[in-house]
Structures are given as structure tokens and as C-alpha cells.
Amino acid sequence: IGDSWFWYPLNNLLIPIWGLWAGSKVVFAQGKVGAEAEELAKGKYLTNFRRILRGYPGIKAVLVSAGGNDFAGDDDMSKILNPRPVCENATTGAECFDAGKLNQLMFGTVVDAYRTLIREVAAQRGEALVYLHNYDYAIPSGQGFLGFGKWLKYPLDQAGVRAGVQPLAVNYLLDTFNDALAQVHYEFADRSLLVDTSGVLSPGEWANELHPTMGGFNKLVSQAWQRPLLDNLP
Numbered sequence: 166i167g168d169s170w171f172w173y174p175l176n177n178l179l180i181p182i183w184g185l186w187a188g189s190k191v192v193f194a195q196g197k198v199g200a201e202a203e204e205l206a207k208g209k210y211l212t213n214f215r216r217i218l219r220g221y222p223g224i225k226a227v228l229v230s231a232g233g234n235d236f237a238g239d240d241d242m243s244k245i246l247n248p249r250p251v252c253e254n255a256t257t258g259a260e261c262f263d264a265g266k267l268n269q270l271m272f273g274t275v276v277d278a279y280r281t282l283i284r285e286v287a288a289q290r291g292e293a294l295v296y297l298h299n300y301d302y303a304i305p306s307g308q309g310f311l312g313f314g315k316w317l318k319y320p321l322d323q324a325g326v327r328a329g330v331q332p333l334a335v336n337y338l339l340d341t342f343n344d345a346l347a348q349v350h351y352e353f354a355d356r357s358l359l360v361d362t363s364g365v366l367s368p369g370e371w372a373n374e375l376h377p378t379m380g381g382f383n384k385l386v387s388q389a390w391q392r393p394l395l396d397n398l399p
Contacts, residue, residue, distance in 0.1 A: 166195050166205055166210065166214055166229055166230075166282065167194075167228070167230030167231055168196060168199065168230050168233060168234055169199065169234075169375065170233070170298075170300070171228070173198065175379070176379035178385065178386065178390070179192060179228075180382070181382055181383045181386040181387075182228070182386055182394065185386070185390075185391055185394060186398075190398070191223075195213050195214060196210065196230075201234045201241075202231035202232045202234075202274070202275045203235065203275075205282065206278035206279075206281040207281070211281065211282075211285065214285060218286060218290045218293075219290075222290075224290050224293050225292065225293055225397075225398055226293055226294050226296060227286050227293050227294070227295045227296070228296045228298075229296065229297055229298075231275075231282075232271075232275045232279075232346075235274065236342070237317060237375060238315065238316050238320070239319055239320040239323065242321075243324070245267045246261060246262060246321075247262060247263050249324055250325075252325045252326045253327070255330050257330070257337075258330070258336055261333075261337070262337070267341060271344070272344075272348065275342070275345055276348060279297070282295070283295050283349070283356060287356055294356065294357070294358055295353070296357070296358050296390075296393070296394070297346050297358070298362050298389075299342060299360075299362055300339060300342070301339075301364065301366045301377070301385070302335065302363060302364065302366075303317060303335055303371065303375060304332065304368055305317035305318040305331040305332060305334075305374060306318060306371075307374070308373040317374045317375075318374065339363065343361075346359055358393055358397075360390055360393055361389060362385050362389045366381050366384065366385070
């Protein structure tokens with residue numbers, strides 16, 4: 166269940182993951198491009214998630230990709246950025262953000278969504294292992310996809326964050342997200358595995374601000390996902 170890292174057209178994480186077993190495994194996918202973590206943990210998505218878990222006793226692994234859309238994009242990032250006078254003078258990534266609002270988002274909203282999904286797996290398919298991942302250090306380039314964009318550079322520009330500080334701000338966001346996932350993994354250590362994909366991609370392996378190239382997704386799987394998946398799902 167997840168966002169565009171599972172649903173990005175033509176190249177995404179699920180394609181090379183499925184290929185690890187030469188297509189012999191069945192993958193049930195739900196979610197959508199642009200899905201937020203909170204959205205996936207309620208309503209129709211949670212209902213369908215529960216239905217799949219109940220209906221297919223052979224499920225041994227559940228992969229979750231969620232959280233990036235909760236802070237990327239002008240609507241979401243603007244809510245956690247500090248006022249423009251503060252951002253204009255920021256020299257570190259942390260100075261760009263309102264710590265209270267950021268922590269509430271990451272350790273409140275996002276963590277609660279993950280808790281809901283993992284508890285659902287525990288209740289319906291207790292033997293399944295839940296795989297989490299932390300994206301990678303995206304580049305605020307302004308590059309979009311088919312008219313979609315304004316994910317990173319635009320909201321940082323609007324807040325007055327200097328160009329040299331913008332990568333630091335994005336890295337700080339992603340490090341905070343990783344800390345939130347680490348908390349989830351700590352709480353559900355016997356039911357989850359955190360796949361650390363941070364620092365795997367080079368700048369040339371990003372197709373746009375949020376998504377790797379096809380080669381980038383393949384690299385993430387071969388360098389970070391392959392071993393934990395094959396170790397548990399031969």
C-alpha cells in the first residue's frame with residue numbers, strides 16, 4: 166500500500182521488487198499517486214487493505230510507502246515552514262521549519278498512520294512482516310512531471326529559503342521522517358523492518374524532485390531492498 170513510489174508510471178519500486186522472483190510472486194497493490202499517509206490509513210483505503218489481508222492467507226509481506234506527500238508540495242510544506250523573515254536568514258535546514266509543527270506532522274500524523282496500518286496487519290495476518298522505507302535525499306531542482314510539481318523548490322522559494330540552504334532543508338525533512346519511521350520500527354520491532362534507502366541515489370538518478378529514474382528505482386532495490394526481501398521471502 167502506498168504512494169507514487171509504488172504507482173509512478175512505467176518505473177517504480179514495485180516493478181523491480183516483483184522482478185526479484187522473476188514475476189513468480191503475486192503483488193496486490195493499492196494506493197495512488199499523491200496519497201498521504203493519513204489518507205491510506207482510513208476510509209476506503211483501510212477498508213480495502215483489511216479486505217485483502219483477510220482474503221489472502223498466503224500474504225507473507227506488506228510493503229508500505231507513505232509520508233512523502235504529507236510534507237512535499239506547497240500546501241503541505243507551507244504549513245511547517247517558519248515565517249519568511251526567519252527562512253530568509255536560515256543557514257541550516259532545521260532553521261527553516263517550525264519544530265513544533267514539524268514534529269506534530271511526523272511523529273503525530275504520519276506515525277499514527279503507520280501504527281494503524283501495522284496494527285491492521287497484526288490483527289488480520291499476524292505472520293506477515295511489514296516493510297517500511299525512507300525514500301532518499303531528493304533534490305529541490307524544480308523539476309516536475311507532466312504538469313505536476315512544485316513539490317520542493319517552489320514552497321522553499323516562496324518562503325525565501327536561499328538556494329544554498331534548500332538542499333539542507335530537504336535533507337532535514339527526510340532525516341526527521343526517517344526518525345519517525347525509526348520510532349515506528351522500534352514500537353513494532355517484531356513485526357516490521359525498516360529498509361534504509363537514504364544516500365543510495367546519485368543526483369543523476371532522479372527523474373524529478375520526488376521520483377528516481379528507472380535506473381534509480383532498480384538501484385534502490387538491488388542495493389537496499391533485495392537482501393531483506395529475499396532473506397525473508399525465498
